[in-house]
Each structure stands twice: as structure tokens, then as C-alpha cells.
Amino acid sequence: MKITVFAAVVATVSIAGAVWAHSGATGVVKQRMDAMMAMGKGVKGITPMMRGKTAYDPERVRAFAEMVRQHSGEAMTKLFPEGTDGAPSVAKPNIWTDRDEFNALAAQLESLSEGLAIAAENGLKQGGGGQGATMMGTQPAMGGGSMMGGGSMMGGSAMSGSATPAPEAFSEMPADVAFMMVSQTCSACHTKFRVEAK
Numbered sequence: 001m002k003i004t005v006f007a008a009v010v011a012t013v014s015i016a017g018a019v020w021a022h023s024g025a026t027g028v029v030k031q032r033m034d035a036m037m038a039m040g041k042g043v044k045g046i047t048p049m050m051r052g053k054t055a056y057d058p059e060r061v062r063a064f065a066e067m068v069r070q071h072s073g074e075a076m077t078k079l080f081p082e083g084t085d086g087a088p089s090v091a092k093p094n095i096w097t098d099r100d101e102f103n104a105l106a107a108q109l110e111s112l113s114e115g116l117a118i119a120a121e122n123g124l125k126q127g128g129g130g131q132g133a134t135m136m137g138t139q140p141a142m143g144g145g146s147m148m149g150g151g152s153m154m155g156g157s158a159m160s161g162s163a164t165p166a167p168e169a170f171s172e173m174p175a176d177v178a179f180m181m182v183s184q185t186c187s188a189c190h191t192k193f194r195v196e197a198k
């Protein structure tokens, strides 16, 4: 059991390290970190609701979606001017060599956030049965249970490279499915364009 405790301490220290690195940022690097942090907080904040652990509130989903929308697309890409990698930033230099792909992921996040706002009124899959288990259920179509692995932001990138559904598709889509697509777009970009947090 001592090993478990030790591992937990190490994990805590590395999170603290990331926060410290953030506090050293200035200018456009600080601006994009602040925007990313706001989205990260947003994801954490509504994840329990998306898993059916707290009461579903479409208004909160729409507020989250709108916040993400404001930080995505061009609002995001303009905060990554050339030559702004290097400490304290953990942005990878391939942002500027694979710029089209980076921009496409930022644009995809924007469309998905708009889709999530539409999907908000649909509630959770299977009527929000209240158990996280509902999401593990019988529909592997959206990439299976990757989101349930904890830390959806750090997870795999099952959706990487996939196309964004048309706006009409979201009017039929459960909100948690749309939310999962949003968070997997975060992961897809981080996997490719952000130095792995150790």
C-alpha cells in the first residue's frame, strides 16, 4: 500500500509543477493558457453531469458550449503565432509546420461546440439513467467507452481525424455523445500538438 501512496504523491507533485509552469507565462502564451484552462475547468465542471451523477441542466451545457465556442476556431489559432513555442509553453513546434491540421482541429472544436449547444436539450443517452454505466452500454459507434477511462482530456484520440457531423445530426444526438466528441477533439489536438505532461 505504501507504493500506492507514493504514486499518488508523485502525481500531485507533477500537477503542481504544471501549475507553476503556467504562472511563468506572459503575453500571448499566457492568454492561450488562460483560455485553455477555462475550457479545462469547464470540462471538469460538467463531466459529473454528463455521466448522470448530478441532475441534468441543459442551460449549463449551453453555457459550457458557448464558452468553448468563444475560445475555439480563429480565436484559438490567433493565439499561436509563429515562434511562441519554448518554455514555459508546452506547445509543440509542429503546430507551425502542420498548421492546416492544427487550424482544422480548432475549427472542428468550434463546430462541435455549436453542435453541443443544439444537442443540449436532448439530455443524456437513455434518458439520463443516472449511472455512468449507461455510457458504457451497447453503442460502440461513438468510440466506445474511451471517455469513461477517467481524465478524458488525457485519453486516447479515437476521434482524431474524423469529420464533424452536420448540424442537423446534433438535433437528434444525446448531449453526452456530443460532449464526448468535444472532449475527444481536445485530446486529439493535445496528443499531436502539446508536449506530453509528465
Ligand SMILES: [Cu+2]
Binding pocket: 018, 021, 022, 023, 025, 033
Ligand atoms: Cu500554463
